[in-house]
Amino acid sequence: MTRILSLAQRLTSPLLPDDYLTLIDPLLAQNSLRGRIVSIESHTTRSSTIVIHTARPVPPFQAGQHIGVGVDLNAVRHWRTFSLSGAAPLRPTQTLHVTVKATGSGGVSDHLVNHAKPGDILFLEPPTGEFTLTEGGAESLLMIAGGSGITPLLSMIRTLTVTDTPPYVHLIYSATTRDDMVALAELRDYANTMPWFKLTRWESTVQGRIDQSALAQIEPDWKDAVAYVCGPAAMLTAVDGWWREARLSDQLKIEQFQTQLVVVDGEGGTATFSASSRTSDAPANEPLLTVGEAAGVLMPSGCRIGICHTCVVPLKSGKVRDLRTGRVHGEPDEPIQTCINAAACDVELDV
Ligand code: FES
Missing domain, CATH: 3.40.50.80 (Nucleotide-binding domain of ferredoxin-NADP reductase (FNR) module)
Known part of the structure:
Protein backbone atom coordinates (compact mmCIF):
# COMPACT_ATOMS: atom_id res chain seq x y z
CA MET A 1 0.00 0.00 0.00
CA THR A 2 2.83 2.33 0.93
CA ARG A 3 4.50 1.68 -2.44
CA ILE A 4 1.26 2.33 -4.30
CA LEU A 5 0.78 5.62 -2.47
CA SER A 6 4.36 6.62 -3.10
CA LEU A 7 3.99 5.80 -6.82
CA ALA A 8 0.74 7.78 -6.95
CA GLN A 9 2.48 10.69 -5.28
CA ARG A 10 5.25 10.67 -7.89
CA LEU A 11 2.74 10.52 -10.74
CA THR A 12 0.59 13.35 -9.40
CA SER A 13 3.43 15.61 -8.20
CA PRO A 14 3.49 18.55 -7.45
CA LEU A 15 -0.06 17.95 -6.20
CA LEU A 16 -0.84 15.03 -3.90
CA PRO A 17 -3.26 12.20 -4.72
CA ASP A 18 -5.57 13.67 -2.07
CA ASP A 19 -5.77 16.91 -4.08
CA TYR A 20 -7.12 15.06 -7.11
CA LEU A 21 -9.46 12.89 -5.05
CA THR A 22 -11.00 15.93 -3.37
CA LEU A 23 -11.61 17.52 -6.78
CA ILE A 24 -13.72 14.47 -7.67
CA ASP A 25 -15.47 14.36 -4.29
CA PRO A 26 -14.33 16.23 -1.14
CA LEU A 27 -15.29 13.21 0.96
CA LEU A 28 -12.63 11.07 -0.75
CA ALA A 29 -9.78 12.80 1.11
CA GLN A 30 -7.65 10.18 2.84
CA ASN A 31 -5.46 12.37 5.01
CA SER A 32 -8.24 14.09 6.93
CA LEU A 33 -11.71 13.28 8.16
CA ARG A 34 -14.55 15.06 6.42
CA GLY A 35 -18.30 14.84 6.52
CA ARG A 36 -21.29 16.05 4.56
CA ILE A 37 -24.28 17.72 6.22
CA VAL A 38 -27.27 15.45 5.71
CA SER A 39 -29.92 17.51 7.48
CA ILE A 40 -30.38 20.40 9.85
CA GLU A 41 -33.07 20.60 12.51
CA SER A 42 -33.76 24.01 14.01
CA HIS A 43 -34.65 23.95 17.71
CA THR A 44 -34.89 27.64 18.47
CA THR A 45 -34.03 30.71 16.42
CA ARG A 46 -30.49 30.36 17.73
CA SER A 47 -29.79 26.65 17.83
CA SER A 48 -29.85 23.69 15.48
CA THR A 49 -28.84 20.06 15.35
CA ILE A 50 -26.62 19.26 12.38
CA VAL A 51 -26.61 15.65 11.18
CA ILE A 52 -23.33 14.73 9.48
CA HIS A 53 -22.47 11.72 7.32
CA THR A 54 -18.75 11.07 7.66
CA ALA A 55 -16.62 9.97 4.74
CA ARG A 56 -15.52 6.87 6.60
CA PRO A 57 -16.68 5.16 9.80
CA VAL A 58 -15.44 6.70 13.04
CA PRO A 59 -14.89 4.44 16.07
CA PRO A 60 -17.78 4.24 18.53
CA PHE A 61 -17.72 7.40 20.64
CA GLN A 62 -18.83 7.64 24.26
CA ALA A 63 -21.80 9.72 25.33
CA GLY A 64 -20.51 13.12 26.44
CA GLN A 65 -17.53 13.30 24.05
CA HIS A 66 -16.95 16.08 21.56
CA ILE A 67 -15.57 16.56 18.05
CA GLY A 68 -13.74 19.35 16.27
CA VAL A 69 -15.62 20.88 13.34
CA GLY A 70 -13.80 23.05 10.80
CA VAL A 71 -15.34 25.38 8.23
CA ASP A 72 -13.71 27.77 5.81
CA LEU A 73 -14.81 31.35 6.45
CA ASN A 74 -13.34 34.11 4.29
CA ALA A 75 -10.74 31.65 2.98
CA VAL A 76 -9.49 30.82 6.47
CA ARG A 77 -10.28 27.50 8.16
CA HIS A 78 -11.83 27.97 11.59
CA TRP A 79 -12.32 25.19 14.11
CA ARG A 80 -14.73 24.81 17.01
CA THR A 81 -15.35 21.95 19.37
CA PHE A 82 -18.93 20.70 19.76
CA SER A 83 -20.34 17.99 21.97
CA LEU A 84 -21.95 15.11 20.15
CA SER A 85 -25.63 15.03 20.98
CA GLY A 86 -26.74 11.67 19.57
CA ALA A 87 -26.83 8.38 21.46
CA ALA A 88 -23.44 6.66 21.64
CA PRO A 89 -23.23 3.91 19.02
CA LEU A 90 -22.11 0.37 19.78
CA ARG A 91 -20.25 0.03 16.50
CA PRO A 92 -18.26 2.37 14.21
CA THR A 93 -20.62 4.89 12.73
CA GLN A 94 -20.84 7.33 9.84
CA THR A 95 -23.59 9.43 11.40
CA LEU A 96 -22.80 12.17 13.91
CA HIS A 97 -25.12 14.75 15.49
CA VAL A 98 -23.90 18.07 16.84
CA THR A 99 -26.21 20.57 18.48
CA VAL A 100 -24.99 24.10 17.97
CA LYS A 101 -26.02 27.42 19.47
CA ALA A 102 -25.26 30.65 17.62
CA THR A 103 -23.13 33.04 19.64
CA GLY A 104 -23.41 36.19 17.55
CA SER A 105 -19.62 36.33 17.11
CA GLY A 106 -19.73 35.48 13.41
CA GLY A 107 -17.68 32.32 13.90
CA VAL A 108 -18.23 28.63 13.23
CA SER A 109 -21.31 28.32 15.48
CA ASP A 110 -23.06 31.23 13.75
CA HIS A 111 -22.17 29.85 10.35
CA LEU A 112 -23.59 26.42 11.17
CA VAL A 113 -26.84 27.78 12.61
CA ASN A 114 -27.47 30.58 10.12
CA HIS A 115 -25.84 29.62 6.82
CA ALA A 116 -24.99 25.92 6.63
CA LYS A 117 -27.18 23.70 4.44
CA PRO A 118 -27.51 20.03 3.55
CA GLY A 119 -24.72 19.00 1.19
CA ASP A 120 -22.09 21.28 2.74
CA ILE A 121 -18.76 19.65 3.54
CA LEU A 122 -17.32 19.96 7.06
CA PHE A 123 -13.79 19.19 8.23
CA LEU A 124 -13.79 16.99 11.31
CA GLU A 125 -11.54 15.89 14.15
CA PRO A 126 -12.36 12.48 15.67
CA PRO A 127 -14.42 12.24 18.90
CA THR A 128 -12.55 12.71 22.15
CA GLY A 129 -13.14 13.85 25.73
CA GLU A 130 -13.21 12.66 29.33
CA PHE A 131 -16.70 13.86 30.30
CA THR A 132 -18.35 10.48 29.82
CA LEU A 133 -20.69 8.14 31.62
CA THR A 134 -18.80 5.86 33.98
CA GLU A 135 -19.17 2.18 33.12
CA GLY A 136 -21.20 0.16 35.61
CA GLY A 137 -21.71 3.39 37.48
CA ALA A 138 -23.96 4.77 40.15
CA GLU A 139 -27.55 3.90 40.93
CA PHE A 257 -17.97 25.19 27.35
CA GLN A 258 -17.03 28.72 28.32
CA THR A 259 -13.99 30.02 30.13
CA GLN A 260 -14.34 32.60 32.83
CA LEU A 261 -11.74 35.20 31.97
CA VAL A 262 -10.44 37.71 34.48
CA VAL A 263 -10.57 41.38 33.61
CA VAL A 264 -7.01 42.53 33.24
CA ASP A 265 -5.87 45.98 34.16
CA GLY A 266 -2.52 45.88 32.40
CA GLU A 267 -0.63 46.60 29.24
CA GLY A 268 -0.95 44.76 25.96
CA GLY A 269 1.46 45.24 23.10
CA THR A 270 2.08 44.46 19.46
CA ALA A 271 1.78 40.88 18.28
CA THR A 272 3.99 39.70 15.45
CA PHE A 273 2.98 36.48 13.71
CA SER A 274 6.34 35.84 12.12
CA ALA A 275 5.59 32.85 9.86
CA SER A 276 2.62 34.75 8.40
CA SER A 277 4.41 38.11 8.20
CA ARG A 278 1.54 39.84 10.02
CA THR A 279 1.58 42.33 12.87
CA SER A 280 -1.30 43.67 14.91
CA ASP A 281 -2.17 45.57 18.06
CA ALA A 282 -2.75 43.05 20.84
CA PRO A 283 -4.86 44.48 23.69
CA ALA A 284 -4.29 43.23 27.25
CA ASN A 285 -7.71 41.53 27.39
CA GLU A 286 -7.88 39.98 23.95
CA PRO A 287 -6.75 36.38 23.36
CA LEU A 288 -3.91 36.15 20.85
CA LEU A 289 -6.05 33.69 18.92
CA THR A 290 -8.62 36.32 17.96
CA VAL A 291 -5.91 38.95 17.49
CA GLY A 292 -4.28 36.65 14.93
CA GLU A 293 -7.54 35.72 13.23
CA ALA A 294 -8.50 39.37 12.88
CA ALA A 295 -5.11 40.01 11.29
CA GLY A 296 -5.74 37.27 8.72
CA VAL A 297 -3.41 34.70 10.24
CA LEU A 298 -4.39 31.04 9.85
CA MET A 299 -4.49 30.33 13.58
CA PRO A 300 -5.01 26.72 14.70
CA SER A 301 -7.91 26.42 17.12
CA GLY A 302 -10.43 23.99 18.55
CA CYS A 303 -12.42 24.43 21.73
CA ARG A 304 -11.33 28.07 22.23
CA ILE A 305 -11.71 27.69 25.99
CA GLY A 306 -8.37 26.27 27.06
CA ILE A 307 -9.17 22.56 26.99
CA CYS A 308 -8.00 20.92 23.77
CA HIS A 309 -4.56 22.53 23.21
CA THR A 310 -5.19 22.69 19.44
CA CYS A 311 -4.31 26.39 19.46
CA VAL A 312 -0.81 25.98 20.87
CA VAL A 313 1.94 27.83 18.98
CA PRO A 314 5.53 28.56 20.04
CA LEU A 315 6.31 31.93 21.60
CA LYS A 316 9.45 33.40 20.08
CA SER A 317 9.76 36.41 22.34
CA GLY A 318 7.87 38.52 24.86
CA LYS A 319 5.51 37.64 27.70
CA VAL A 320 1.86 36.64 27.70
CA ARG A 321 -0.87 36.81 30.30
CA ASP A 322 -3.13 33.87 31.14
CA LEU A 323 -6.60 35.42 30.93
CA ARG A 324 -8.05 32.90 33.39
CA THR A 325 -5.70 33.77 36.20
CA GLY A 326 -3.88 36.97 35.25
CA ARG A 327 -0.51 35.18 35.54
CA VAL A 328 2.20 36.62 33.29
CA HIS A 329 4.53 34.03 31.80
CA GLY A 330 6.47 33.10 28.68
CA GLU A 331 9.94 31.92 27.76
CA PRO A 332 11.38 31.66 24.24
CA ASP A 333 9.98 28.54 22.49
CA GLU A 334 7.36 28.00 25.22
CA PRO A 335 4.16 26.55 23.70
CA ILE A 336 1.36 29.08 24.22
CA GLN A 337 -2.37 28.39 24.22
CA THR A 338 -3.44 31.39 22.19
CA CYS A 339 -7.13 31.09 23.08
CA ILE A 340 -6.56 31.90 26.75
CA ASN A 341 -3.42 34.05 26.63
CA ALA A 342 -3.08 37.72 25.69
CA ALA A 343 -0.04 39.84 25.07
CA ALA A 344 1.53 41.29 28.24
CA CYS A 345 4.02 43.30 26.12
CA ASP A 346 5.24 43.09 22.53
CA VAL A 347 5.18 39.40 21.56
CA GLU A 348 6.31 37.32 18.62
CA LEU A 349 4.63 34.02 17.79
CA ASP A 350 5.86 31.40 15.36
CA VAL A 351 2.72 31.03 13.29
S1 FES B 1 -8.42 26.13 21.18
FE1 FES B 1 -8.61 24.49 22.62
S2 FES B 1 -7.11 25.05 24.11
FE2 FES B 1 -7.10 26.72 22.77
Whole structure:
Protein backbone atom coordinates (compact mmCIF):
# COMPACT_ATOMS: atom_id res chain seq x y z
CA MET A 1 0.00 0.00 0.00
CA THR A 2 2.83 2.33 0.93
CA ARG A 3 4.50 1.68 -2.44
CA ILE A 4 1.26 2.33 -4.30
CA LEU A 5 0.78 5.62 -2.47
CA SER A 6 4.36 6.62 -3.10
CA LEU A 7 3.99 5.80 -6.82
CA ALA A 8 0.74 7.78 -6.95
CA GLN A 9 2.48 10.69 -5.28
CA ARG A 10 5.25 10.67 -7.89
CA LEU A 11 2.74 10.52 -10.74
CA THR A 12 0.59 13.35 -9.40
CA SER A 13 3.43 15.61 -8.20
CA PRO A 14 3.49 18.55 -7.45
CA LEU A 15 -0.06 17.95 -6.20
CA LEU A 16 -0.84 15.03 -3.90
CA PRO A 17 -3.26 12.20 -4.72
CA ASP A 18 -5.57 13.67 -2.07
CA ASP A 19 -5.77 16.91 -4.08
CA TYR A 20 -7.12 15.06 -7.11
CA LEU A 21 -9.46 12.89 -5.05
CA THR A 22 -11.00 15.93 -3.37
CA LEU A 23 -11.61 17.52 -6.78
CA ILE A 24 -13.72 14.47 -7.67
CA ASP A 25 -15.47 14.36 -4.29
CA PRO A 26 -14.33 16.23 -1.14
CA LEU A 27 -15.29 13.21 0.96
CA LEU A 28 -12.63 11.07 -0.75
CA ALA A 29 -9.78 12.80 1.11
CA GLN A 30 -7.65 10.18 2.84
CA ASN A 31 -5.46 12.37 5.01
CA SER A 32 -8.24 14.09 6.93
CA LEU A 33 -11.71 13.28 8.16
CA ARG A 34 -14.55 15.06 6.42
CA GLY A 35 -18.30 14.84 6.52
CA ARG A 36 -21.29 16.05 4.56
CA ILE A 37 -24.28 17.72 6.22
CA VAL A 38 -27.27 15.45 5.71
CA SER A 39 -29.92 17.51 7.48
CA ILE A 40 -30.38 20.40 9.85
CA GLU A 41 -33.07 20.60 12.51
CA SER A 42 -33.76 24.01 14.01
CA HIS A 43 -34.65 23.95 17.71
CA THR A 44 -34.89 27.64 18.47
CA THR A 45 -34.03 30.71 16.42
CA ARG A 46 -30.49 30.36 17.73
CA SER A 47 -29.79 26.65 17.83
CA SER A 48 -29.85 23.69 15.48
CA THR A 49 -28.84 20.06 15.35
CA ILE A 50 -26.62 19.26 12.38
CA VAL A 51 -26.61 15.65 11.18
CA ILE A 52 -23.33 14.73 9.48
CA HIS A 53 -22.47 11.72 7.32
CA THR A 54 -18.75 11.07 7.66
CA ALA A 55 -16.62 9.97 4.74
CA ARG A 56 -15.52 6.87 6.60
CA PRO A 57 -16.68 5.16 9.80
CA VAL A 58 -15.44 6.70 13.04
CA PRO A 59 -14.89 4.44 16.07
CA PRO A 60 -17.78 4.24 18.53
CA PHE A 61 -17.72 7.40 20.64
CA GLN A 62 -18.83 7.64 24.26
CA ALA A 63 -21.80 9.72 25.33
CA GLY A 64 -20.51 13.12 26.44
CA GLN A 65 -17.53 13.30 24.05
CA HIS A 66 -16.95 16.08 21.56
CA ILE A 67 -15.57 16.56 18.05
CA GLY A 68 -13.74 19.35 16.27
CA VAL A 69 -15.62 20.88 13.34
CA GLY A 70 -13.80 23.05 10.80
CA VAL A 71 -15.34 25.38 8.23
CA ASP A 72 -13.71 27.77 5.81
CA LEU A 73 -14.81 31.35 6.45
CA ASN A 74 -13.34 34.11 4.29
CA ALA A 75 -10.74 31.65 2.98
CA VAL A 76 -9.49 30.82 6.47
CA ARG A 77 -10.28 27.50 8.16
CA HIS A 78 -11.83 27.97 11.59
CA TRP A 79 -12.32 25.19 14.11
CA ARG A 80 -14.73 24.81 17.01
CA THR A 81 -15.35 21.95 19.37
CA PHE A 82 -18.93 20.70 19.76
CA SER A 83 -20.34 17.99 21.97
CA LEU A 84 -21.95 15.11 20.15
CA SER A 85 -25.63 15.03 20.98
CA GLY A 86 -26.74 11.67 19.57
CA ALA A 87 -26.83 8.38 21.46
CA ALA A 88 -23.44 6.66 21.64
CA PRO A 89 -23.23 3.91 19.02
CA LEU A 90 -22.11 0.37 19.78
CA ARG A 91 -20.25 0.03 16.50
CA PRO A 92 -18.26 2.37 14.21
CA THR A 93 -20.62 4.89 12.73
CA GLN A 94 -20.84 7.33 9.84
CA THR A 95 -23.59 9.43 11.40
CA LEU A 96 -22.80 12.17 13.91
CA HIS A 97 -25.12 14.75 15.49
CA VAL A 98 -23.90 18.07 16.84
CA THR A 99 -26.21 20.57 18.48
CA VAL A 100 -24.99 24.10 17.97
CA LYS A 101 -26.02 27.42 19.47
CA ALA A 102 -25.26 30.65 17.62
CA THR A 103 -23.13 33.04 19.64
CA GLY A 104 -23.41 36.19 17.55
CA SER A 105 -19.62 36.33 17.11
CA GLY A 106 -19.73 35.48 13.41
CA GLY A 107 -17.68 32.32 13.90
CA VAL A 108 -18.23 28.63 13.23
CA SER A 109 -21.31 28.32 15.48
CA ASP A 110 -23.06 31.23 13.75
CA HIS A 111 -22.17 29.85 10.35
CA LEU A 112 -23.59 26.42 11.17
CA VAL A 113 -26.84 27.78 12.61
CA ASN A 114 -27.47 30.58 10.12
CA HIS A 115 -25.84 29.62 6.82
CA ALA A 116 -24.99 25.92 6.63
CA LYS A 117 -27.18 23.70 4.44
CA PRO A 118 -27.51 20.03 3.55
CA GLY A 119 -24.72 19.00 1.19
CA ASP A 120 -22.09 21.28 2.74
CA ILE A 121 -18.76 19.65 3.54
CA LEU A 122 -17.32 19.96 7.06
CA PHE A 123 -13.79 19.19 8.23
CA LEU A 124 -13.79 16.99 11.31
CA GLU A 125 -11.54 15.89 14.15
CA PRO A 126 -12.36 12.48 15.67
CA PRO A 127 -14.42 12.24 18.90
CA THR A 128 -12.55 12.71 22.15
CA GLY A 129 -13.14 13.85 25.73
CA GLU A 130 -13.21 12.66 29.33
CA PHE A 131 -16.70 13.86 30.30
CA THR A 132 -18.35 10.48 29.82
CA LEU A 133 -20.69 8.14 31.62
CA THR A 134 -18.80 5.86 33.98
CA GLU A 135 -19.17 2.18 33.12
CA GLY A 136 -21.20 0.16 35.61
CA GLY A 137 -21.71 3.39 37.48
CA ALA A 138 -23.96 4.77 40.15
CA GLU A 139 -27.55 3.90 40.93
CA SER A 140 -28.51 7.50 40.72
CA LEU A 141 -27.29 10.35 38.51
CA LEU A 142 -27.93 14.04 38.94
CA MET A 143 -27.43 16.02 35.74
CA ILE A 144 -27.36 19.81 35.76
CA ALA A 145 -27.31 21.62 32.41
CA GLY A 146 -26.94 25.35 31.88
CA GLY A 147 -27.99 26.57 28.40
CA SER A 148 -26.04 24.82 25.66
CA GLY A 149 -24.47 22.64 28.34
CA ILE A 150 -27.40 20.32 27.69
CA THR A 151 -25.68 18.84 24.63
CA PRO A 152 -23.36 16.21 26.17
CA LEU A 153 -26.03 15.37 28.76
CA LEU A 154 -28.55 14.87 25.95
CA SER A 155 -26.19 12.33 24.42
CA MET A 156 -25.95 10.53 27.78
CA ILE A 157 -29.72 10.51 28.30
CA ARG A 158 -30.38 9.30 24.75
CA THR A 159 -27.82 6.55 25.30
CA LEU A 160 -29.44 5.51 28.58
CA THR A 161 -32.86 5.27 26.91
CA VAL A 162 -31.59 2.28 24.95
CA THR A 163 -29.76 0.50 27.77
CA ASP A 164 -31.33 -2.39 29.70
CA THR A 165 -31.03 -1.13 33.25
CA PRO A 166 -30.55 2.64 33.33
CA PRO A 167 -29.90 4.32 36.69
CA TYR A 168 -32.28 6.88 38.16
CA VAL A 169 -31.54 10.18 36.40
CA HIS A 170 -32.71 13.61 37.50
CA LEU A 171 -31.95 16.31 34.94
CA ILE A 172 -32.12 19.91 36.11
CA TYR A 173 -32.17 21.97 32.92
CA SER A 174 -31.54 25.67 33.37
CA ALA A 175 -31.87 28.17 30.52
CA THR A 176 -32.77 31.80 30.17
CA THR A 177 -36.30 30.99 29.08
CA ARG A 178 -38.27 27.93 28.14
CA ASP A 179 -37.91 28.86 24.46
CA ASP A 180 -34.14 28.51 24.80
CA MET A 181 -34.40 24.89 25.90
CA VAL A 182 -33.23 22.46 23.24
CA ALA A 183 -35.08 19.14 22.77
CA LEU A 184 -37.55 20.03 25.50
CA ALA A 185 -40.42 18.05 23.97
CA GLU A 186 -38.22 14.96 23.75
CA LEU A 187 -37.06 15.32 27.35
CA ARG A 188 -40.62 15.77 28.57
CA ASP A 189 -41.59 12.68 26.65
CA TYR A 190 -38.86 10.69 28.43
CA ALA A 191 -40.03 12.07 31.78
CA ASN A 192 -43.61 10.98 31.02
CA THR A 193 -42.78 7.52 29.75
CA MET A 194 -39.58 6.39 31.47
CA PRO A 195 -39.91 5.85 35.23
CA TRP A 196 -36.16 6.24 35.80
CA PHE A 197 -36.02 9.76 34.33
CA LYS A 198 -37.07 13.00 36.01
CA LEU A 199 -36.89 16.47 34.45
CA THR A 200 -36.86 19.77 36.30
CA ARG A 201 -36.88 22.94 34.21
CA TRP A 202 -35.39 26.13 35.58
CA GLU A 203 -35.96 29.46 33.79
CA SER A 204 -33.29 31.82 35.02
CA THR A 205 -35.01 35.01 33.85
CA VAL A 206 -37.96 34.13 36.10
CA GLN A 207 -36.34 32.12 38.89
CA GLY A 208 -32.84 33.62 39.04
CA ARG A 209 -29.74 31.47 39.26
CA ILE A 210 -29.93 28.08 40.94
CA ASP A 211 -28.31 28.29 44.35
CA GLN A 212 -27.45 25.61 46.85
CA SER A 213 -30.72 25.80 48.77
CA ALA A 214 -32.73 25.59 45.53
CA LEU A 215 -30.72 22.52 44.59
CA ALA A 216 -31.46 20.87 47.95
CA GLN A 217 -35.16 21.53 47.46
CA ILE A 218 -35.24 20.25 43.88
CA GLU A 219 -33.21 17.13 44.66
CA PRO A 220 -32.98 16.46 48.43
CA ASP A 221 -30.77 13.41 47.77
CA TRP A 222 -28.20 15.31 45.70
CA LYS A 223 -25.37 14.14 47.93
CA ASP A 224 -26.13 10.49 47.13
CA ALA A 225 -25.92 10.89 43.36
CA VAL A 226 -23.04 11.03 40.94
CA ALA A 227 -23.36 14.47 39.35
CA TYR A 228 -22.67 15.48 35.75
CA VAL A 229 -22.71 19.21 35.22
CA CYS A 230 -22.16 21.23 32.05
CA GLY A 231 -22.81 24.91 31.60
CA PRO A 232 -21.33 28.39 31.79
CA ALA A 233 -18.20 28.95 33.84
CA ALA A 234 -20.03 30.82 36.63
CA MET A 235 -22.39 27.89 37.13
CA LEU A 236 -19.55 25.39 37.22
CA THR A 237 -17.59 27.45 39.72
CA ALA A 238 -20.62 27.58 42.03
CA VAL A 239 -21.41 23.89 41.69
CA ASP A 240 -17.79 22.93 42.21
CA GLY A 241 -17.84 24.92 45.47
CA TRP A 242 -20.99 23.14 46.76
CA TRP A 243 -19.54 19.71 46.13
CA ARG A 244 -16.18 20.69 47.63
CA GLU A 245 -17.90 22.00 50.74
CA ALA A 246 -19.73 18.68 51.06
CA ARG A 247 -16.40 16.86 50.52
CA LEU A 248 -17.93 15.06 47.56
CA SER A 249 -15.72 16.29 44.73
CA ASP A 250 -15.06 12.70 43.65
CA GLN A 251 -18.78 12.38 42.84
CA LEU A 252 -18.79 15.43 40.56
CA LYS A 253 -17.92 15.50 36.86
CA ILE A 254 -17.95 18.84 35.15
CA GLU A 255 -17.54 19.96 31.55
CA GLN A 256 -17.14 23.59 30.67
CA PHE A 257 -17.97 25.19 27.35
CA GLN A 258 -17.03 28.72 28.32
CA THR A 259 -13.99 30.02 30.13
CA GLN A 260 -14.34 32.60 32.83
CA LEU A 261 -11.74 35.20 31.97
CA VAL A 262 -10.44 37.71 34.48
CA VAL A 263 -10.57 41.38 33.61
CA VAL A 264 -7.01 42.53 33.24
CA ASP A 265 -5.87 45.98 34.16
CA GLY A 266 -2.52 45.88 32.40
CA GLU A 267 -0.63 46.60 29.24
CA GLY A 268 -0.95 44.76 25.96
CA GLY A 269 1.46 45.24 23.10
CA THR A 270 2.08 44.46 19.46
CA ALA A 271 1.78 40.88 18.28
CA THR A 272 3.99 39.70 15.45
CA PHE A 273 2.98 36.48 13.71
CA SER A 274 6.34 35.84 12.12
CA ALA A 275 5.59 32.85 9.86
CA SER A 276 2.62 34.75 8.40
CA SER A 277 4.41 38.11 8.20
CA ARG A 278 1.54 39.84 10.02
CA THR A 279 1.58 42.33 12.87
CA SER A 280 -1.30 43.67 14.91
CA ASP A 281 -2.17 45.57 18.06
CA ALA A 282 -2.75 43.05 20.84
CA PRO A 283 -4.86 44.48 23.69
CA ALA A 284 -4.29 43.23 27.25
CA ASN A 285 -7.71 41.53 27.39
CA GLU A 286 -7.88 39.98 23.95
CA PRO A 287 -6.75 36.38 23.36
CA LEU A 288 -3.91 36.15 20.85
CA LEU A 289 -6.05 33.69 18.92
CA THR A 290 -8.62 36.32 17.96
CA VAL A 291 -5.91 38.95 17.49
CA GLY A 292 -4.28 36.65 14.93
CA GLU A 293 -7.54 35.72 13.23
CA ALA A 294 -8.50 39.37 12.88
CA ALA A 295 -5.11 40.01 11.29
CA GLY A 296 -5.74 37.27 8.72
CA VAL A 297 -3.41 34.70 10.24
CA LEU A 298 -4.39 31.04 9.85
CA MET A 299 -4.49 30.33 13.58
CA PRO A 300 -5.01 26.72 14.70
CA SER A 301 -7.91 26.42 17.12
CA GLY A 302 -10.43 23.99 18.55
CA CYS A 303 -12.42 24.43 21.73
CA ARG A 304 -11.33 28.07 22.23
CA ILE A 305 -11.71 27.69 25.99
CA GLY A 306 -8.37 26.27 27.06
CA ILE A 307 -9.17 22.56 26.99
CA CYS A 308 -8.00 20.92 23.77
CA HIS A 309 -4.56 22.53 23.21
CA THR A 310 -5.19 22.69 19.44
CA CYS A 311 -4.31 26.39 19.46
CA VAL A 312 -0.81 25.98 20.87
CA VAL A 313 1.94 27.83 18.98
CA PRO A 314 5.53 28.56 20.04
CA LEU A 315 6.31 31.93 21.60
CA LYS A 316 9.45 33.40 20.08
CA SER A 317 9.76 36.41 22.34
CA GLY A 318 7.87 38.52 24.86
CA LYS A 319 5.51 37.64 27.70
CA VAL A 320 1.86 36.64 27.70
CA ARG A 321 -0.87 36.81 30.30
CA ASP A 322 -3.13 33.87 31.14
CA LEU A 323 -6.60 35.42 30.93
CA ARG A 324 -8.05 32.90 33.39
CA THR A 325 -5.70 33.77 36.20
CA GLY A 326 -3.88 36.97 35.25
CA ARG A 327 -0.51 35.18 35.54
CA VAL A 328 2.20 36.62 33.29
CA HIS A 329 4.53 34.03 31.80
CA GLY A 330 6.47 33.10 28.68
CA GLU A 331 9.94 31.92 27.76
CA PRO A 332 11.38 31.66 24.24
CA ASP A 333 9.98 28.54 22.49
CA GLU A 334 7.36 28.00 25.22
CA PRO A 335 4.16 26.55 23.70
CA ILE A 336 1.36 29.08 24.22
CA GLN A 337 -2.37 28.39 24.22
CA THR A 338 -3.44 31.39 22.19
CA CYS A 339 -7.13 31.09 23.08
CA ILE A 340 -6.56 31.90 26.75
CA ASN A 341 -3.42 34.05 26.63
CA ALA A 342 -3.08 37.72 25.69
CA ALA A 343 -0.04 39.84 25.07
CA ALA A 344 1.53 41.29 28.24
CA CYS A 345 4.02 43.30 26.12
CA ASP A 346 5.24 43.09 22.53
CA VAL A 347 5.18 39.40 21.56
CA GLU A 348 6.31 37.32 18.62
CA LEU A 349 4.63 34.02 17.79
CA ASP A 350 5.86 31.40 15.36
CA VAL A 351 2.72 31.03 13.29
S1 FES B 1 -8.42 26.13 21.18
FE1 FES B 1 -8.61 24.49 22.62
S2 FES B 1 -7.11 25.05 24.11
FE2 FES B 1 -7.10 26.72 22.77
